[in-house]
Amino acid sequence: MRAVLSAIGISIGIATMIVVTGIPASSQKALDAELTALGTDRLQVVADADAAERGTPASFPESSAAMVERIGAVKAVTAVANTHTLVKRSDRLGPLDDSGLTVLAVRPNLLDVVNATVGSGHYLTKGTQRFPTVVLGSESAARLGFPEIRTGEPPPLVLIADQWFSVTGVLHSVPLAPDVDRAVLVGWDAARRHLGFDGRPTQLFVQADEVHIADVRAVLPATVNPAAPSVVLVSRPSDVLAAKRSAEATFSGLFVGLAGLALLVGGIGVANTMVISVLERRREIGLRRALGANRGQIRGQFLTESVVLSGLGGLTGVAVGILATIGYAAVKDWPAVIPLEAVTGGFAGAALIGVVAGVYPAVRASRLSPTVALATT
Numbered sequence: 001m002r003a004v005l006s007a008i009g010i011s012i013g014i015a016t017m018i019v020v021t022g023i024p025a026s027s028q029k030a031l032d033a034e035l036t037a038l039g040t041d042r043l044q045v046v047a048d049a050d051a052a053e054r055g056t057p058a059s060f061p062e063s064s065a066a067m068v069e070r071i072g073a074v075k076a077v078t079a080v081a082n083t084h085t086l087v088k089r090s091d092r093l094g095p096l097d098d099s100g101l102t103v104l105a106v107r108p109n110l111l112d113v114v115n116a117t118v119g120s121g122h123y124l125t126k127g128t129q130r131f132p133t134v135v136l137g138s139e140s141a142a143r144l145g146f147p148e149i150r151t152g153e154p155p156p157l158v159l160i161a162d163q164w165f166s167v168t169g170v171l172h173s174v175p176l177a178p179d180v181d182r183a184v185l186v187g188w189d190a191a192r193r194h195l196g197f198d199g200r201p202t203q204l205f206v207q208a209d210e211v212h213i214a215d216v217r218a219v220l221p222a223t224v225n226p227a228a229p230s231v232v233l234v235s236r237p238s239d240v241l242a243a244k245r246s247a248e249a250t251f252s253g254l255f256v257g258l259a260g261l262a263l264l265v266g267g268i269g270v271a272n273t274m275v276i277s278v279l280e281r282r283r284e285i286g287l288r289r290a291l292g293a294n295r296g297q298i299r300g301q302f303l304t305e306s307v308v309l310s311g312l313g314g315l316t317g318v319a320v321g322i323l324a325t326i327g328y329a330a331v332k333d334w335p336a337v338i339p340l341e342a343v344t345g346g347f348a349g350a351a352l353i354g355v356v357a358g359v360y361p362a363v364r365a366s367r368l369s370p371t372v373a374l375a376t377t
Contacts, residue, residue, distance in 0.1 A: 003309060010313025010353075011320060014346045018321020018338070019328075025337040026329040033335075041075075042114075042176060043217055044235040045204040045224055058231070059200035064224045065107075068204060071223060073212035078113040079201035081105040083191050085161040087184045089144050101140045103160055104183045105191035113205045114177040121149030121169030128168065129187025132194055134158060135169040137181040146170065158184065163194045177205065286369075295366035302366075307354035314350025318343055 045068075047058045061067075065079040083103045108126050110116065123135055141147055146156045146167055155166040165186070174180045191197035204224065208216040221229035285298060322338055329336040 003305075007309055007313040007316070010310055010350060011315075011317035014314045014317025014350055015321035015324065016317075017346050017349075018318060018342050019324050021342040022321065022325030022336075022338050023328055025339050026325065026332075026334040029337045030332075030334040041207055041210045041213060043206040043208060043213070043220065044177075045206060045220055046233050046235075047202050048231040048233055059198075059202045060204070060224050060232070061227075062199045062201075064201060065204060067223050068206060068220065071208075071216055071219065073209040073216050074206060075209065076109065076113050076207040078107045078110045078205050079188075080107075080110070080203040080205065081188075081191070081197065081199075081201045082203075083186065083195045083197050085195050087144075088159045091159050101143060102179070102183045103191075103195070104180075104185055105188050105195075105197050106185045107188055110180075110185070110205070111171075113207050114174055114180065116174040116177070116180065117172045119148065119170045119172045121155075121167070123169050123171075124185065124187045130189040130193070131187070132163060132165045132190055133168045133187065134160070134165045135171060135185040136167060137171050137183045137185070138173045139181040140184055141170040160184070160186070161195050165190075165194075179203075289369070298366040299363060303355070303359065307351060310350045310354025311347075314347045317350070318346050321346070 045060075047060060059081070060079075065077050068074055068077045081104065083105050085103045087101050087103050106124070108124055108129055111118070111123055118135075119138070121135070124133065136144065136146060144158060148170055149155065149167060155168060157164045157166060159165075171180065171185075186195065188197075188199075192199060206216065206220070217234050220234045221232035224232045288298065288301075322343070325338060326336045
């Protein structure tokens with residue numbers, strides 16, 4: 001019973017270590033996902049609005065997006081261009097009665113790069129971007145009076161540069177790109193064909209590896225516009241990125257502290273059990289010594305018991321800790337994260353604790369003389 005209770009104590013300690021590392025790791029994973037959605041791995045590149053006054057075009061070369069894609073740490077890039085055209089809901093409006101909205105030429109991958117979603121209808125595809133179709137941002141849809149696109153009904157029309165365009169979709173609000181909310185989005189090829197667009201982007205959205213976000217930002221101006229890097233303005237990484245890295249450091253310190261404490265508690269339990277075992281089993285030790293067991297055999301017996309006790313407790317604790325972490329993460333709707341270091345470290349730590357905690361009791365047991373041990377009442 002003493003051995004079983006000791007193994008349970010060890011398993012509780014190891015399970016606690018798994019739980020106190022797994023639950024914060026799961027919480028951190030969920031937090032990372034929320035912070036990443038705020039743009040910690042995104043950069044925005046715009047042309048300097050004052051460049052035109054200095055005689056430099058306020059736009060980038062046509063190949064700028066392709067050149068940015070060659071940067072090793074860049075995951076995705078999309079180009080956006082202001083077509084400098086007016087959009088109206090009706091041809092009955094006068095030349096001064098425009099909506100005040102921006103008509104942007106966009107690529108099909110815009111939604112993925114800026115974390116945008118479609119509220120109704122559908123976004124531009126590689127096929128539809130060639131035709132006179134548009135997608136409205138959330139604010140532009142409200143201004144034009146088309147809050148949603150209804151399935152089965154004829155698509156509404158808007159007038160852009162004396163050309164009618166069909167509205168195929170409306171976007172939800174885009175926190176990472178507020179300009180998109182106030183824009184009418186036209187396919188890149190359609191803007192070339194119908195709006196006289198020259199193909200030069202005025203804005204780039206870049207998604208890069210968070211670890212190298214500062215390095216990517218440093219090389220973007222010369223990459224986007226090698227001839228005039230001074231006209232390239234790159235937004236600095238979001239302040240949320242600093243908060244995210246601070247949270248990661250805090251969680252890492254918490255993991256180490258709690259894991260060490262759990263292992264210490266388990267080790268003390270094993271050592272206490274083995275020491276008491278030596279005191280209570282003196283007569284057994286004396287009898288074995290009298291029957292011919294040497295000191296090495298006695299040390300081996302108690303050391304083996306300690307390691308087996310810790311190993312079984314550690315294995316049980318790992319299983320219980322994993323199940324508890326998965327269950328708690330499911331309740332909180334977090335992604336379940338079981339740190340491999342906690343699992344392997346927990347089991348290996350339990351075995352190591354068994355060795356360390358069993359050395360003194362084993363040595364003490366081996367030093368008892370047969371006569372003294374047998375005489376113990």
